[in-house]
Amino acid sequence: MTEQTAPHTPVSVEQFTDEIKEQLTYTQGVTTDLATDADIYVAASLAVRKHLMDSWMTTQRDMVQGSTKAVGYLSAEFLMGKQLRNALLNLGMLETFDDAVRALGHEPNAVIDAEVEPGLGNGGLGRLAACFIDSLASIGVPAFGYGIQYKYGIFRQEFDEEGRQVERPDYWINNDEPWGHIDYNRSQTVNFGGSVEEVDGKRVWKPDWAVRAVPVDYMVPGYKSGRVNTLRLWTARSFDEFDLAAFNRSDYMGAVVPQVEAENITKILYPEDSTPQGKRLRLEQQYFFVAASIADAIRVFYPGESKPDLTTFPDKICFQLNDTHPVIGIPELMRVLMDEYDYDWDTAWSITTRTFNYTCHTLLPEALEVWSAGLIGDLLPRHMEIIRGINDRFVDELKESGSDDAQIDRMRIVTAGDNPQVRMAYLATVGGSHVNGVAELHSQLLKDMTLRDFSEHYPDKFTNVTNGVTPRRFMRLANPRLSALITEGLGTDRWLSDLELLQGLAPLAQDDEFVRKFAQVKRDNKVAFANFAKEHYGFEVNPDTMFNTMVKRLHEYKRQSLKILAVISRYAAIKNGTVSADDVLPRTIFFGAKAAPGYYMAKLTIQLINNVARVINNDPDVQGKLAVHFPENYNIRLAQHLIPATELDEQISQAGKEASGTGNMKFALNGALTVGTLDGANVEIRERVGAENFFLFGMTVDEVEALYAKGYSPAAYYEADPRLKQAIDMVSNGTFSNGDRNTYAPLVADWLTKDYFMTLADFSTYADIQSEIEDLYQDQMEWNRRAILNVANSGYFSSDRSIEDYLERIWHTGPLA
Ligand code: GLS
Secondary structure, eight states, X not given: OOOOOOSSOOOOHHHHHHHHHHIIIIIIOOOGGGOOHHHHHHHHHXXXXXXXXXXXXXXXXXXXXXXSOEEEEEOSOOOOOOSHHHHHHHHTOHXXXXXXXXXXXXXXXXXXXXXXXXXXXXXXHHHHHHHHHHXXXXXXXXXXXXXXXXXXXXXXXXXXXXXXXXXXXXOTTSSOOOSOEEOGGGOEEEEEOOEEEEETTEEEEEOSEEEEEEEEEEEEEOSSSSOXXXXXXXXXXXXXXXOHHHHHTTOHHHHTHHHHHHHHTTTBOOOOSSSOOOOHHHHHHHHHHHHHHHHHHHHHHSTTOSSOOGGGHHHHEEEEEESSTTTTHHHHHHHIIIIITOOOHHHHHHHHHHHEEXXXXXXXXXXXXXXXXXXXXXXXXXXXXXXXXHHHHHHHHHHHTTOOHHHHHHHOSBOOSSSOEEEHHHHHHHHSSOXXXXXXXXXXXIIIIITHHHHHHSGGGEEEOOOOBOHIIIIIXXXXXXXXXXXXXXTOSGGGTOGXXXXXXXXXXXXXXXXXXXXXXXXXXXXXXXXXXXXHHOOOOOTTSEEEEEESOOOGGGTHHHHHHHHHHHHHHHHHTSSOGGGOOOXXXXXXXXXXXXXXXXXXXXXXXXXXXXXXXXXXXGTTTEEEEOOSSOOHHHHHHHGGGOSEEEEOOOTTTOSOOSHHHXXXXXXXXEEEOSOTTHHHHHHHHOGGGSEEOSOOHHHHHXXXXXXXXXXXXXXXXHHHHHHHHHHHTTTTTTTOSSTTHHHHHHHHHTOTTOHHHXXXXXXXXXXXXXXXXXSHHHHHHHHHHHHHTOGGGBHHHHHHHHIIIIIOOOOOO
């Protein structure tokens, strides 16, 4: 990636202070002396937005006029995190901001904290989308992120007295939101329902209701690239505020029904990760944002043309389908081309298949979305006809290529039988040019298992792009101390836009002086986190313990239960004196995880973790040796504080289940060592950082498959390892439920009889490796040397590199001149 100069002329502290004051006075109507931190936050954000405006407009102009194809990243989720500091960093204005805010009598961090974090995503998939649009802008590739501005983001998690998860609505938008610009003049109409009729030999969709899709634009500034792209999030509005006739009949509630129904479409993010929600509203959301985005792209690239030559469309923009959520875009583009612009099927198909590409983000078969054909037909009748047309032609193609009936049945986009289903991953595979997985192992498993028939039929479509994370947010902003040390060690800060430069740190792992500085950075980060945790959660955290973290969505396949069972076993060992108190390495374990509200086992696991924490933290026998903390509402802000302070990271999913993971990359880049299985991107992390700098345990994918095939009996593992038996017995005997044996009975029963993700089978090797971890930790110089090697060798996991791979393997485009 080439670094370009910052686009804007440098701003002095005085000037920026004046700009903030001007916003306060003329936009917000607040005097400087009465301004709160939140007021300053809004004013500063508006002032920063102004600095980005010229670059934003030139980027848009160059995108439309230029010869470079743009990227449209279609994603139901964008988990952006707070905007202000990121924008300041990319503009080179961090210090100017700090000084200006202090000059106004405010504390910079308090102002930054006044920003409400938009939670428009569930987890890794949504955060990846945010990293990708950051990297696209930083590399200078013209791009749109297209998604939904949900009124309520991912729920706010609280824990009740019993340690259970309680979901609270996240009405984030009910705050001053200076970043999103709502543009009523660029709205689109999105139709639903009705029927299809034959008119003059043409199929004509006669919808019966419509909503207005209004774009809310967020600027996406590149890091020192001079480019600012657009994240365009659609919000649903009704065309009529209310039904006047009903209102005049004094039916006041009835009068607002159309408005409520329309606006419901973008009301709430589905709080599901890795499982589809077969809900009509979800399909409405998907179609809503995709239809609006396609119409928008045509408007942008063919301004004012009533009969544009859309055969050039794939040269103007390519759409990346972020998982199956936007796949309805394939029949939508077909419909637009055939019904609105009169192209024949073959021309429309050629344009469509050259426009779309699909990224699959899962290996769980149940997470590949499947919609009932009846539902699609009801909501989008013309699309269902088109999907059937695609399916029929595809089946013909399979017959011609000699596929047998069984294979054809396996591959149908629309299943045969009474209650036909549309398999969206198959539609995406057939209707696009490329399909990629998100880590090497994942892409291989897609080819060998999940989409095997398709990879045999279309061998050239399948490729891999390993995920990455942006070093700007997850190193420079999250970990300023480490960033400063890296810059000192490398003699340049260019690593922020060329992360492979971190390689230059490898020799410094042998330099004791550097290792000591690195250790000091970690120590300072731990103290800072302890203070943060005290202030925000009331936790007493001892920085003289090892910080051991497991943060991610709560899911059985990720195996938080493996971690908590190991913690319980450790607790029992200290209490029983199986390990002498002097030999115990003091550890503090941090969990962070939200469970989908309807996911019973996951919620019960949260309750268990909270109660294990309660018991351990209140037991004087283990004071100073073991502590467990589970801060509520894990989000990006918490990640930015906790990751830099972590020394040992947990990536312990069952092999073959985590598509990639991106937390694993963030931890390695921030100098944590990983204990993990050979799953997802762990495999590549381990290859790069070196097997000796990664704590590997557990079964491989082949071993897992072999054990399934042979017949897995978890109870045998329970009987075989006394540590495991004791931990499970403590869960079942009420140790963590005030003596009540029923509370965790469903969890215990599942472990002993099903344990689909083989937690019990991996327990022993996981427990065994702990002593290796602790031995190494006793030698702090050696531990830190290895941590430095993790940082030095993880440069590959920059989202800039991921984007370069997409450009080369899939999008075939590049930066603007
Ligand atoms: C996910 C996968 O579960 C993660 O392994 C992956 O890192 C992420 C981004 O590719 O996508 N898929 C999903 O539905 N949620 C995810 O986080």
